[in-house]
Amino acid sequence: MHLAEQENTTKVEEEIKDGATEGEGEDLMSLESLDSVLAEEDPDFAKSLNEIGPDVVGAGEIYEEGLELEYTLAEEEKLWQSATGFRAKLLKVFPFLPKISYKIKMKRTVLRLSFRKFKEQARHRIVNAGPLTLAWLKSALTGTKKTVGDGLTSFKGYSLLKKLSLLGLVVATGVAGFVLYRVSTKGLLPHREDLFVRSLADWSSQKYQYDPKTETEPFYDSTRAAQNIFLMKRMVVNLRRSGEAGANPMGAFEFYVEGAASDVVVEIKDREAEVEDLFLRTIEEMTFDQVSSAEGKQALCERLRKEVNKVLTKGYVRRIFIKTAIVKP
Template sequence: MADTENTTKGEDTSSESAEDLEGSLSLDDLDSAIAQEDPEFAASLDGIGPDDPKHVIYEEGIELEYRPEDELKLWTESTGWRAKAIKIFPFLPRISYFIKMKRTVARFAWQKWKAKARESIKSAPKNFLAWIKAQLAAFKGKIGEGLGVFKTYSLVKKLGFVGLVLVTGAAIFLGYRIGTKGLIGPDENLFVGSLAEWSQGQYIYDPAAQQESFYESTRTSQNVLLLRKLVANLKRSANSGDNPMGAFEFYVEGTVSEVVIEIKDRESEIEDLFLRTIEETTFDQAASGEGKRLLCDRLRKEVNKVLTTGFVRRIFIKNAIIKP
């Protein structure tokens, strides 16, 4: 039994050794096997050899690497001011190398930042549009979730929620109203006590100083017109006879020149209006000074009713002849 086990173990060992040997032999004789099976492929493999020193593959890192030794070589081999300066200050190559490295790093960083900025600007509209779409989608999703939850509420809860929203809105409005204008606005005065509140400017003067009338100033045009003599019958009174009469000449002063022109154009109509007004005056009124003043005031009011441009400011009596 032992012999059988030994024999089996020996056979297994010998088989493993044979497999290893076969594998090593197959690797060693690979070139000959390839040459026998495919001579053309074997010939192409023979053409592959070590790198030609004259045709070295370019490596960017080697060419771009600038070492302190290169800077020192630049200063030592220079024939200009560098050669004189390095003799006095031998540490200048290290400083120069440090400055060049910092400048190179800064330049690369600036170019990198500029490229990123350019790319960011180009992609900004697309990114902003994508962000807007994402926000709208998220907002739409939240609204959908809220509506879904709201649908699950009972009728009482739905009415309570709507009432809460209305009460909250009313409270916000009242708070804003109270904070800005007050709940009840201030009382407004419907009557203007002084035009100073509405004026653009206020000027103070001394009432005791000499003043000039605005309407009677000699520096402004008077716009005065003398009407033709008017003869009219007067109403009888206690001091008059059976047929009292009066002859009058009036000065009419307008606010603007257009008033005088209109009265001149409509002189016949204005004279007829004056005559109808004078005929309503009694003899006693026409004979007294106060009556003449009241007559002029009545004439002014009647004329202003029919004028279309401006108005008459005053009416004066030039001559008045009263016959009892």
């Protein structure tokens, strides 16, 4: 009201001073007079008006050549209609191309604006990372203090029963969290140790992986293991007649006997005469045709191995090899 009265008084003074007509008395006061009146009546408002400056030309401006911010579909259609050459031919064949082109341009403009906004915000956050972080921490600390203060105030207003119930709930929550952590990491109860050793790998200082098909070595055939082999004396024996044999087929043989342990070789050496007699009686049962073939010789060695293992007492014979085999029809 005071401002309006001041304005009316100024108008009347101007009319009397200048002798203006009734139509001219409607002119308002000058900007300088208005600023002085505002400064006297409301200094804070006048200060805020002075802080509003002119817009900076080009600040934050996004411009795309050939595309205004107030671009319309009608302008895009006019642009296509004024085109010549291949573009005009396309418009005749596809009359809906202006609408598609307009939508694409609008979408591209929106994307550019969004990207520019994002880039400016990111730049602002990076440049002012320190102050922004400090302000956020202060705000979080203030909010935490307020929340704690409100909580304490509310807690003080509770009755004794509610206070004890709340404290019990907090303790129960802590205990439940500890139990869940214990179960997920080490188990609620300690594991009982196994009474028996299931695998020596659990007690070994180092473990190795190997391929059993290519990286294994036979125990008995290894060059690093002792070869328990005994050479029998040469034996000459009569063979049974067969289709290709003559009237008196004969054979001369020398055998290697491999024992599973050294005790087997010692026993065969001590009982060499008995083992030799066993070999002779076994060979006599073979025919000339059997002994003369490779398959027959293998069958003979296998049969000798089984027969000698029946009489041994300190182990067994693993294999028997033929060193010399001469047969006569």
